[in-house]
Amino acid sequence: MTEEPSPDLEGLTRSLRAWAAGDSRAEGEVFSRLQHELRRMARAQLGGDADRHTLQPTALVHEAWMKLFRTGRPSVDGGSHLVGLMAKAMRSVLVDHARGKAAVKRGSSARPLSLDATGVVRSDDSGLALEPADLLVVDETIERLRAVDAELAQVVELRFWAGLTNDDIATALGVHAHTVERRFQLARAWMQRELDRAAAGSRDDEPRA
Numbered sequence: 001m002t003e004e005p006s007p008d009l010e011g012l013t014r015s016l017r018a019w020a021a022g023d024s025r026a027e028g029e030v031f032s033r034l035q036h037e038l039r040r041m042a043r044a045q046l047g048g049d050a051d052r053h054t055l056q057p058t059a060l061v062h063e064a065w066m067k068l069f070r071t072g073r074p075s076v077d078g079g080s081h082l083v084g085l086m087a088k089a090m091r092s093v094l095v096d097h098a099r100g101k102a103a104v105k106r107g108s109s110a111r112p113l114s115l116d117a118t119g120v121v122r123s124d125d126s127g128l129a130l131e132p133a134d135l136l137v138v139d140e141t142i143e144r145l146r147a148v149d150a151e152l153a154q155v156v157e158l159r160f161w162a163g164l165t166n167d168d169i170a171t172a173l174g175v176h177a178h179t180v181e182r183r184f185q186l187a188r189a190w191m192q193r194e195l196d197r198a199a200a201g202s203r204d205d206e207p208r209a
Contacts, residue, residue, distance in 0.1 A: 012037075012079030031065075038064055038086055040163065064089040080164070080172030087162035095139050098132035112199040113137065115191050119159025119184070141194045145187060152187035155180055 012033050018026035038061040068089040076082045113134060114122050121138050123131075138160065146153035158164045158172065166184075170177040 010079060012082055016076060016078065016082065034065065034068075034082075034086060035061060037083060038090060060090060060093060063093045067092060080168055083162050083164060083168075084158055084172055087158065091139065091157075091161045094132075094135055098136045113195045115156075115160075115188050115195065117188070119156065119163070119188075121160065137195065137198050141191050141198065144194060145190060148190070149187075152183050152190070155183045156187045156191065159184060 012030070015026050015029040015033060019030055039058075064086065068085060076085065111123050111131070111134060116122060121134070123134060142153050142156055142160070145156065154173070155169060158169045164172070166177040166180045169180045173180070
């Protein structure tokens with residue numbers, strides 16, 4: 001499988017600064033860059049199997065774009081921050097659609113899921129193709145982690161939803177890349193325990209990272 005290129009965060013930052021300075025052409029550049037990155041994230045999150053989902057990648061891109069920009073240009077600190085906002089918008093759209101599905105089962109009916117070293121979630125029986133119900137399980141697990149340790153949850157969120165590298169996340173958070181990797185490994189271990197418990201139909205009341 002060909003590895004997806006890292007987002008062009010510097011290019012996004014340049015376009016955002018030009019847009020903020022009043023360059024009307026830069027708005028189109030930001031739109032084009034966001035379209036590209038959202039499609040990249042959409043392909044990753046839909047696992048290359050859009051038939052399993054109520055949203056096609058293009059529709060997901062459009063809904064996430066509207067959610068992010070419906071009130072005008074968001075206040076951002078640069079390309080890394082913008083990609084994080086994009087990830088949150090896409091996550092919100094996907095989770096809302098998954099919750100809207102009529103038959104979503106929880107607990108013991110959840111499929112076994114694995115969070116790999118790159119931040120990709122895979123199902124044991126179908127690889128990268130995640131069902132809407134799987135996305136709900138992952139989203140709920142990240143939120144449970146956020147209640148325990150918000151910094152760990154933030155790293156997982158940027159890995160899973162935005163597909164950022166350690167260096168990109170370090171830039172976005174203002175920390176060292178080694179710190180990002182250490183936080184991710186702690187988060188990954190905790191989340192894997194929770195995902196295993198969800199598949200088995202049980203979870204700890206007081207999880208600890």
